[in-house]
Amino acid sequence: MSDSVLSVRNISKSFGGIHAVRDVSFDVEKGEVLGLIGPNGSGKSTLFNCVLGQLRPDRGEVQINGHRVGNMRASRLNKLGVGRTFQQLSVFPQMSVLDNIILAGQEHHGNMATRLFGPSDAGLTKEADQLIAFFRLEHLRDEMAGSLSYGQQKLVDAAMAFMAGPSLVLLDEPAGGVNLTMLGNLRERLETYNREHGTTFVVIEHNMEFVMSLCTRIIVLAEGAIIAEGTPDEIRSNQQVIDAYLGG
């Protein structure tokens, strides 16, 4: 296998008679921002879940930073340097922004025993505050997450994925439901983070403008298979891609 941050080899996954992912292979190199797009039901989430070890593929193999991903617990993925956001918000509404981000950091630090009996902070507040500043959420730091606008909660969600300085971040529809102003802010912050830290991103996204402006390379899925791969400009003018979306 290569020394890619993420290496996906011949992944297939079916649900009964539905071939959700068909023989998909690709590599993602350090610092790349890869977009994974495709019409509804094209297999993006299934592929993501195979990459994250949450679904066991019928065939194929995934490696993250050279380590094979099997059925892996989230904490082990964190140790491999993987952060993620979810399609649905994963913030706890009754906790402050700061506590939500600290809690995400605790997922990365040791097991339950060290969380319960170890040092109460372990530098997490400082790290959380740095991310709060980076995502320009200082004025909301001590607010209950549930009182924030949806777009602000998506920013908190993104900040949570960056605790413990991951080398690979999987973003599942980060732009979903976010208004235009917040969208520009989110994209700019993600670009800046990628530039400053060399973090690799894989992004599932339906918002074409967002994905085309954020990503350096795009893979298009249709009916579970890769139908195109290239720069945003190449993808925009690819007839097979246009047909897949019009038919989808």
Ligand SMILES: Nc1ncnc2c1ncn2[C@@H]1O[C@H](COP(=O)(O)OP(=O)(O)OP(=O)(O)O)[C@@H](O)[C@H]1O
């Ligand atoms: N747990 C499951 N059981 C049965 N079928 C499933 C399951 N998960 C996904 N599928 C089917 O697999 C196919 C791919 O679904 P998937 O959710 O991966 O697509 P997607 O590209 O992420 O779609 P969307 O953009 O709508 O989120 C679809 O036909 C879907 O109905």
